Amino acid sequence: xxxxxxKRLIFRSVVLAILAxxxxxxxxxxxxxxxxxxxxxxxxxxxxxxxxxNHEQDTLALSDFEGKGVxxxxxxxxxxPCKDExxxxxxxxxxxxxxxxEILAVNLDQSELVVTRFLKxxxxxxxxxxxxxxxxxxxxxxGYLPASYFINPDGTIEKKIIGPLTLDRxxxxxxxxxxxx
Numbered sequence: 001x002x003x004x005x006x007k008r009l010i011f012r013s014v015v016l017a018i019l020a021x022x023x024x025x026x027x028x029x030x031x032x033x034x035x036x037x038x039x040x041x042x043x044x045x046x047x048x049x050x051x052x053x054n055h056e057q058d059t060l061a062l063s064d065f066e067g068k069g070v071x072x073x074x075x076x077x078x079x080x081p082c083k084d085e086x087x088x089x090x091x092x093x094x095x096x097x098x099x100x101x102e103i104l105a106v107n108l109d110q111s112e113l114v115v116t117r118f119l120k121x122x123x124x125x126x127x128x129x130x131x132x133x134x135x136x137x138x139x140x141x142x143g144y145l146p147a148s149y150f151i152n153p154d155g156t157i158e159k160k161i162i163g164p165l166t167l168d169r170x171x172x173x174x175x176x177x178x179x180x181x
Contacts, residue, residue, distance in 0.1 A: 045070075046062075079146060143162075
């Protein structure tokens, strides 16, 4: 009888040890994968090319703005904080485009028609590209909206902001990426 209990205890201990090792490995793997996938300040911004919604060109690529400071903003029409910062972006776009700073907004809605209506309603003139399948969003590791990346003229990420921006904060980040004359 005592022998059976001892065998059961050993069996349960082995199963528990195997589960503990498996959980530990899974946690370790997820942390190391996340560290590799997440873009950090100082990293080179991945290039992308997407269909435009409101621009004379059919597609735009991040590389089209080489040598300029670029704010890449991920947003959607269903995101209320995204809607709140759009007027700030429009106001500052007019002010900073002559200083070689561009705003490129990456929309994540499913329907381009919804985006077009939104842009007309808000009077948006800065370039909007459509990431309908979320590929660029995934490449940049965006999990929450809005998300903004401020990219230096050399293509490195100066600042990454998750969440909405005030007019003052947005202007400060745009000033940081003005190309040196």
